[in-house]
Amino acid sequence: MNDxxxxxxxxxxxPFERNDHLSDLEKYISDKLREDGFCVIDFPEENIEDLTNNLIKKLTKYFINKSSNKELEPGQRLQDxxxxxxxxxxxxxxxxxxxxxxxxxxxxxPFQTLNFSSGTQQGAHSDHIHFDSIPQRFMAGVWLALEDIDEENGAIFYYPGSHKWPALYNSEVEGNLTDGIVTLQNRFTDAWEAYAKFYGVEKQYFHAKKGQCLIWSSNLVHGGGRHINTKRTRWSQVTHYYFDExxxxxxxxxxxxxxxxxxxNIKDxxxxxxxxxxxxxIDVSERTVSLSSEGFNPKRYLELNPDVKEAGVDPYRHFLEFGVKENRRFS
Known part of the structure; x- marks a missing residue:
């Protein structure tokens, strides 16, 4: 090949890249991402104990418990x-x-952070359908456990090797932009679960120790297990990363x-x-597609989501970065 x-x-x-210049840790991460689609390392922070404890103290006020018995509301998140x-x-x-x-x-x-006090209980999904790039797959997630997490408080699950499954788009799941976000997402979930059954791949759960982080590639199919004991928290932070050019x-x-x-509209x-x-x-930003041409009504979105209206944020941006993953109504 021409150099x-x-x-x-x-x-x-x-396959044409040499990795003999990589450190042992860099080679480990490369090999695991290539073969499994994810890897686990200790988060590289000397004062991780103080960092996590201070973060939990500061974020607690943003999350709501059920008033009757102080139980957590699974699925709550705080973005950016x-x-x-x-x-x-x-x-x-x-x-x-x-x-x-x-x-x-x-x-x-980094372009997005999400903080959680409880498990997401999110179905199987790939970040690829929310965050893709051209060239493809230049996106990664890094999820950090701020406390010990096991089968009772919403452990993350993933399908090892699922990053090698086809990168599905709306066309592959018979989806149209007029179908609605929930319908589209359900079709992707059905497809990924069908692939898992066909290949005989079992979900694996990440029972994380405080300070461990999970790095995954964009097409890894993953989700959140049930948060069974809602009197226990599941503090964590996920950061999504893109790459230059x-x-x-x-x-x-x-x-x-x-x-x-x-x-x-990405910000570093x-x-x-x-x-x-x-x-x-070549800058392609001017080719932005307006959501209004695909059935998105910003005024209606604010009416249906009064918290967004109260926050005074742009409805288009909120829907794209937040509403899509939360299955918020928009019409």
């Missing part, structure tokens, strides 16, 4: 709480961003086979600067 040719895929999955010092410190951890940069071959940057979009709201892409949470959507050096 000047660079295959535009994540470095860890590029970057004003909280510890959230930002976790997301911008230089060792993590450096590791991802080495393993993927492009500079990694890509275009960033949401397949769930796109129709690539008809030329419709919903480009995301470290620098605070907006990222351009670039494909091979």
């Amino acid at each position: 000047s040719f660079n295959l535009q895929v994540p470095k860890f999955e590029n 709480a970057f004003q909280v010092e510890e959230v930002k410190k976790i997301a911008s951890n230089t060792t993590i961003t450096d590791l991802l940069t080495k393993v993927y071959g492009r500079r990694a940057f 890509c275009a960033y979009y949401t397949p769930l709201l796109s129709s690539p086979h008809t030329g419709i892409y919903y480009w995301r 949470l470290i620098t605070g600067k907006a990222k351009s959507n670039v494909v091979n050096g």
Whole structure:
């Protein structure tokens, strides 16, 4: 192969890349992501105990318990709480961003954080349908356990090797943008569960120790187990990372086979600067598709979601970054 040719895929999955220059940890992460789609490491923070304890104290006020018996409400989340010092410190951890940069071959940057006090109980899903890129698969998730987590308080599950299953789009699950978000997401879940049954892959649960983190590639199928004991918390933070020199979009709201892409308005949470959507050096941001052309009514969305209206945020942006994954009504 010509030495000047660079295959535009994540470095860890590029068969033409040499990895003899990688450290032992970088090689471990590369090998695990390539073979299993995920890996587990200790979060690289010297004062992890103080960091996690302080973060939990600061975030507790944002989460609601059932008033009658102080039980948790599973599924609550807090997005992009970057004003909280510890959230930002976790997301911008230089060792993590450096590791991802080495393993993927492009500079990694955090673009979204989600904090949880309880289990999500979320069905099987792949981040790919929410966060994709061109070139494909330049996205990673890093989930950090802020306390011990087991089968009683909503452990994460995943299907090992599922990142090698086909990257599904709306066209593959007979989905149209007019079908509605819930219908579309259910079709993807049905497809992934069918693949798991066909390949004989059993879910595995991550019983995490405080301070452990799970790194996964964009197409790994994963979800949240039942939060059985709702008197126990399940504090955690997930940070989603993109990589430089890509275009960033949401397949769930796109129709690539008809030329419709919903480009995301991404901000690098470290620098605070907006990222351009670039494909091979060409900025494609001006090709943004308006949600209004696909049945999205911003006024109706605010009427149906008064908390969004009260927050004074842009309905388009909120729906794309938050409402989609929460199955919020929009029409």
